[in-house]
Amino acid sequence: MKKVAVIDIGSNSMRLVMLEVTANGFKVVDDMKETVRLGRGLQESGMIGEEAMNKAMQTLSLFKGVCEVNHASVLAVATAAVRKARNGADLLERIQKDTSIEVTLISGEEEAGYDFAGVINSIDLSDFVLVDIGGGSIELVLVKGREIKEAVSLAVGSLDLTQRFKLADEVSFGQEEDLLKFLRTAFAKVKWLKKEKPCVLVGVGGIIRNIGKIDRKRKGYLPDIAHNYKLSKNDVAEIYQLLKSKNLLERSSIEGLSKERADIMVGACAVVRELMEYTGIKKLRTSGYGLREGLVFKHYINQGRRFDDVLESSLQTVLDMHHENKEHAYHVYHLYDEIFKELTDVHKINGDFSKINKTAALLHDIGVSIGFYNHHEHTFYMILNAGICGIDHRELVLSAYVAASHRLKKFRFNFEEYQLLLKKEDKEYAQKAGILLQIANSLDRGQVSAIKEVVCEVDKKTVMMRTIKARDAELEIKDAMQAAEMFKKAFGKELVII
Amino acid sequence: MKKVAVIDIGSNSMRLVMLEVTANGFKVVDDMKETVRLGRGLQESGMIGEEAMNKAMQTLSLFKGVCEVNHASVLAVATAAVRKARNGADLLERIQKDTSIEVTLISGEEEAGYDFAGVINSIDLSDFVLVDIGGGSIELVLVKGREIKEAVSLAVGSLDLTQRFKLADEVSFGQEEDLLKFLRTAFAKVKWLKKEKPCVLVGVGGIIRNIGKIDRKRKGYLPDIAHNYKLSKNDVAEIYQLLKSKNLLERSSIEGLSKERADIMVGACAVVRELMEYTGIKKLRTSGYGLREGLVFKHYINQGRRFDDVLESSLQTVLDMHHENKEHAYHVYHLYDEIFKELTDVHKINGDFSKINKTAALLHDIGVSIGFYNHHEHTFYMILNAGICGIDHRELVLSAYVAASHRLKKFRFNFEEYQLLLKKEDKEYAQKAGILLQIANSLDRGQVSAIKEVVCEVDKKTVMMRTIKARDAELEIKDAMQAAEMFKKAFGKELVII
Numbered sequence: 001m002k003k004v005a006v007i008d009i010g011s012n013s014m015r016l017v018m019l020e021v022t023a024n025g026f027k028v029v030d031d032m033k034e035t036v037r038l039g040r041g042l043q044e045s046g047m048i049g050e051e052a053m054n055k056a057m058q059t060l061s062l063f064k065g066v067c068e069v070n071h072a073s074v075l076a077v078a079t080a081a082v083r084k085a086r087n088g089a090d091l092l093e094r095i096q097k098d099t100s101i102e103v104t105l106i107s108g109e110e111e112a113g114y115d116f117a118g119v120i121n122s123i124d125l126s127d128f129v130l131v132d133i134g135g136g137s138i139e140l141v142l143v144k145g146r147e148i149k150e151a152v153s154l155a156v157g158s159l160d161l162t163q164r165f166k167l168a169d170e171v172s173f174g175q176e177e178d179l180l181k182f183l184r185t186a187f188a189k190v191k192w193l194k195k196e197k198p199c200v201l202v203g204v205g206g207i208i209r210n211i212g213k214i215d216r217k218r219k220g221y222l223p224d225i226a227h228n229y230k231l232s233k234n235d236v237a238e239i240y241q242l243l244k245s246k247n248l249l250e251r252s253s254i255e256g257l258s259k260e261r262a263d264i265m266v267g268a269c270a271v272v273r274e275l276m277e278y279t280g281i282k283k284l285r286t287s288g289y290g291l292r293e294g295l296v297f298k299h300y301i302n303q304g305r306r307f308d309d310v311l312e313s314s315l316q317t318v319l320d321m322h323h324e325n326k327e328h329a330y331h332v333y334h335l336y337d338e339i340f341k342e343l344t345d346v347h348k349i350n351g352d353f354s355k356i357n358k359t360a361a362l363l364h365d366i367g368v369s370i371g372f373y374n375h376h377e378h379t380f381y382m383i384l385n386a387g388i389c390g391i392d393h394r395e396l397v398l399s400a401y402v403a404a405s406h407r408l409k410k411f412r413f414n415f416e417e418y419q420l421l422l423k424k425e426d427k428e429y430a431q432k433a434g435i436l437l438q439i440a441n442s443l444d445r446g447q448v449s450a451i452k453e454v455v456c457e458v459d460k461k462t463v464m465m466r467t468i469k470a471r472d473a474e475l476e477i478k479d480a481m482q483a484a485e486m487f488k489k490a491f492g493k494e495l496v497i498i
Numbered sequence: 499m500k501k502v503a504v505i506d507i508g509s510n511s512m513r514l515v516m517l518e519v520t521a522n523g524f525k526v527v528d529d530m531k532e533t534v535r536l537g538r539g540l541q542e543s544g545m546i547g548e549e550a551m552n553k554a555m556q557t558l559s560l561f562k563g564v565c566e567v568n569h570a571s572v573l574a575v576a577t578a579a580v581r582k583a584r585n586g587a588d589l590l591e592r593i594q595k596d597t598s599i600e601v602t603l604i605s606g607e608e609e610a611g612y613d614f615a616g617v618i619n620s621i622d623l624s625d626f627v628l629v630d631i632g633g634g635s636i637e638l639v640l641v642k643g644r645e646i647k648e649a650v651s652l653a654v655g656s657l658d659l660t661q662r663f664k665l666a667d668e669v670s671f672g673q674e675e676d677l678l679k680f681l682r683t684a685f686a687k688v689k690w691l692k693k694e695k696p697c698v699l700v701g702v703g704g705i706i707r708n709i710g711k712i713d714r715k716r717k718g719y720l721p722d723i724a725h726n727y728k729l730s731k732n733d734v735a736e737i738y739q740l741l742k743s744k745n746l747l748e749r750s751s752i753e754g755l756s757k758e759r760a761d762i763m764v765g766a767c768a769v770v771r772e773l774m775e776y777t778g779i780k781k782l783r784t785s786g787y788g789l790r791e792g793l794v795f796k797h798y799i800n801q802g803r804r805f806d807d808v809l810e811s812s813l814q815t816v817l818d819m820h821h822e823n824k825e826h827a828y829h830v831y832h833l834y835d836e837i838f839k840e841l842t843d844v845h846k847i848n849g850d851f852s853k854i855n856k857t858a859a860l861l862h863d864i865g866v867s868i869g870f871y872n873h874h875e876h877t878f879y880m881i882l883n884a885g886i887c888g889i890d891h892r893e894l895v896l897s898a899y900v901a902a903s904h905r906l907k908k909f910r911f912n913f914e915e916y917q918l919l920l921k922k923e924d925k926e927y928a929q930k931a932g933i934l935l936q937i938a939n940s941l942d943r944g945q946v947s948a949i950k951e952v953v954c955e956v957d958k959k960t961v962m963m964r965t966i967k968a969r970d971a972e973l974e975i976k977d978a979m980q981a982a983e984m985f986k987k988a989f990g991k992e993l994v995i996i
Binding site for chain 2: 027028029030031032034058059061062065066068069070224226288322368369370371372373374378381382385386387445446447448450471472474475
């Protein structure tokens with residue numbers, strides 16, 4: 001598999017992400033971060049300091065070694081600190097000379113474009129405002145109909161705000177006032193911010209992910225997944241309040257807060273809170289995908305074009321990564337989808353469960369990659385942890401449960417654990433869907449597509465599934481009939497398969 | 499990867515196991531079973547009945563389809579029922595004609611030999627008695643110094659016993675008496691059984707695995723792993739008592755009991771109990787590996803020679819299957835092993851933890867195959883579920899815990915959950931080992947073997963790790979030093995790395 005190393009020389013930290021790239025996506029195999037803080041003191045001196053410069057060189061030297069050993073293609077970019085510093089070009093030259101790594105200095109607008117590429121290929125949203133809070137800049141993007149409509153980069157980031165308004169430790173009322181005034185003035189210059197009304201803010205970058213983590217810890221929220229996590233304006237306001245009410249030492253008691261970012265969190269969180277206040281946007285989603293992922297999408301995947309269907313691409317990637325039998329996966333999905341649709345009046349499930357149905361059916365066997373025996377349980381674990389994109393957390397948990405129900409074996413699932421996430425009616429759906437998926441999987445038990453289609457006929461007492469066969473399918477039908485008792489209990493009708 | 503389908507035409511059931519084979523092992527990717535019961539009524543008529551014959555043909559036709567779709571090499575054997583039936587050859591001929599599958603009829607002694615191959619390559623024991631209870635035969639093997647010393651096949655199996663002594667439903671005292679007398683007579687003919695004194699009985703076959711499952715359910719034992727599970731003679735006696743005290747219907751209340759085997763379990767469990775009684779062997783281990791796995795080992799792996807080191811081969815297979823960076827894995831193991839040994843007087847851990855150390859160090863990154871973020875947690879899950887051989891359950895759980903501790907990230911582990919398994923001193927070992935593995939992993943953080951060796955110098959207040967470097971290793975040392983605080987707390991000494 002092709003390996004790509006993305007190196008991101010930011011104002012706060014330098015990062016290397018090592019990826020394995022497939023046709024439809026990629027998988028992270030290593031992630032290294034060094035808090036170099038190239039942006040420190042930049043506002044006053046206009047220069048990257050000697051110490052930070054040396055640290056950057058040491059870090060890059062190590063990164064280079066890692067790239068070499070992995071035989072990885074290297075994609076290296078520098079952002080705000082190097083853009084702003086008078087000696088930024090010197091640093092890039094030194095890097096080129098000492099390590100032969102070609103670093104591309106990208107503009108704020110390009111950065112915003114990569115952020116967009118990261119998000120649009122990983123979250124299924126059409127209209128939103130994107131914000132990326134970096135150490136030395138803030139990118140704002142207006143997205144409508146999955147297209148960039150506006151993009152701007154403000155040349156001030158969390159590191160700058162922290163230094164300028166002295167927010168690292170105890171924050172005084174006066175400092176906070178000045179900060180908020182400054183932010184409002186900055187936002188006011190972005191004319192479209194107030195005019196446009198998308199109802200979701202998508203937050204990119206480590207700092208915003210950290211706000212999400214703090215929120216999950218506060219709520220005891222499961223699953224603990226950073227990508228596509230939802231917060232309300234009120235959640236953000238509460239966390240901001242919590243952060244600014246504590247000095248640096250006291251902040252260490254906040255569960256989930258990253259130590260390395262404890263000093264710059266007040267300024268960063270203020271940006272998010274104030275932005276939601278200013279625009280009236282009430283919902284925040286944190287994105288695990290941003291600049292680095294956007295770079296990979298743009299340069300290595302799908303010829304730089306964005307995906308039409310985020311979930312589909314993501315499921316393809318997961319199937320590829322785990323060497324799944326795609327023919328069987330898609331055939332079970334086909335049979336399941338037929339059954340689910342034709343039995344609408346029998347299962348009486350309303351609402352849009354299409355993403356869940358697809359994810360569960362396509363990935364039902366994914367756990368085999370851990371081990372065949374008990375693979376339904378491994379499937380549950382893997383669906384929750386495989387980093388599937390284009391689906392929200394509730395849908396993900398339900399997909400995992402339905403997929404894990406694809407065998408006769410019992411699967412214990414504690415709905416209570418996910419009570420913050422699941423709706424009242426979800427339990428009924430999941431249990432019924434589990435039975436139907438079990439039947440669909442059985443109907444391709446031999447994985448030879450012996451049964452091509454299923455047509456369901458429903459009468460008062462019976463559901464008759466007529467199978468259209470390509471070959472003998474006795475085992476398939478017999479296997480499927482093992483669900484008859486459960487079927488009767490759940491749907492009140494006898495199951496007949498011929 | 500090469501695919502192999504093993505088809506086993508037994509007296510009770512027919513089975514297909516689909517495997518992916520590597521240099522050092524294999525991975526199950528599908529498993530199909532049909533309870534055909536070729537052996538039913540064989541004692542009376544000497545013939546396989548028409549109904550069973552037809553069912554066998556249908557099942558094989560399906561199996562053939564599965565083999566074709568998978569482009570698998572087929573290895574098919576028939577055992578007791580076909581051996582005994584006067585029309586056994588007719589069945590094989592019909593199979594050959596209709597499906598082109600060449601079935602090899604193996605003798606009882608050959609069956610015992612394959613059982614041995616399955617066990618000796620998957621359980622790290624030198625001296626034991628092996629018993630395989632099939633539907634139509636019982637194999638007994640004496641193993642000493644990892645070699646077969648004696649092997650015998652009794653031409654009676656659980657199906658025969660069930661029919662002969664009417665054990666399927668309610669069991670009367672008289673029936674049981676007759677059964678036990680019959681078994682004792684049969685055992686008495688195997689002269690070496692009483693003479694030899696290995697202290698472990700290794701049980702092969704689905705029925706014995708099912709006895710293990712019932713035992714785990716009764717005890718609330720974790721982890722729920724069938725291979726290498728340990729029972730005492732008393733556990734077996736209790737389960738036998740439980741089974742025979744219930745009629746067929748009542749047996750369905752026994753948690754863990756396989757429905758399809760509920761009728762033949764009394765007879766089968768009597769064999770195990772009586773064998774332990776007769777030989778005086780007090781310990782039973784259930785094996786997940788038997789005839790089918792033995793066939794694969796003999797025909798496809800290591801040129802048919804048994805492994806010298808079961809654990810090593812198994813770890814290699816797991817690393818191969820998940821495309822791990824073996825160089826990094828072995829280098830971390832090397833560094834960890836050095837540190838662990840040199841700090842004996844510091845950690846003061848006694849006892850043999852070598853298998854745990856090796857497993858944890860080699861597989862610490864295995865969870866990356868599920869997802870990079872939180873991969874230490876995935877590592878824990880995978881080590882428990884990857885089917886690692888050559889290590890017992892206690893060692894496996896401890897390996898998973900130590901491996902999951904290889905990052906700075908917290909890992910929550912509930913020792914209570916495994917209280918039936920872990921010894922009092924294990925917690926201290928696991929916590930200390932976790933810190934040392936974290937340091938060793940950090941010392942190869944860049945995965946470029948920057949640090950070749952570590953030499954530890956211990957004085958009253960300090961542990962000094964002197965690194966021998968192949969290249970600059972600043973990141974490695976810095977990363978490792980993040981464990982200094984934990985190190986001080988656990989070992990009472992300052993950590994210095996130069």
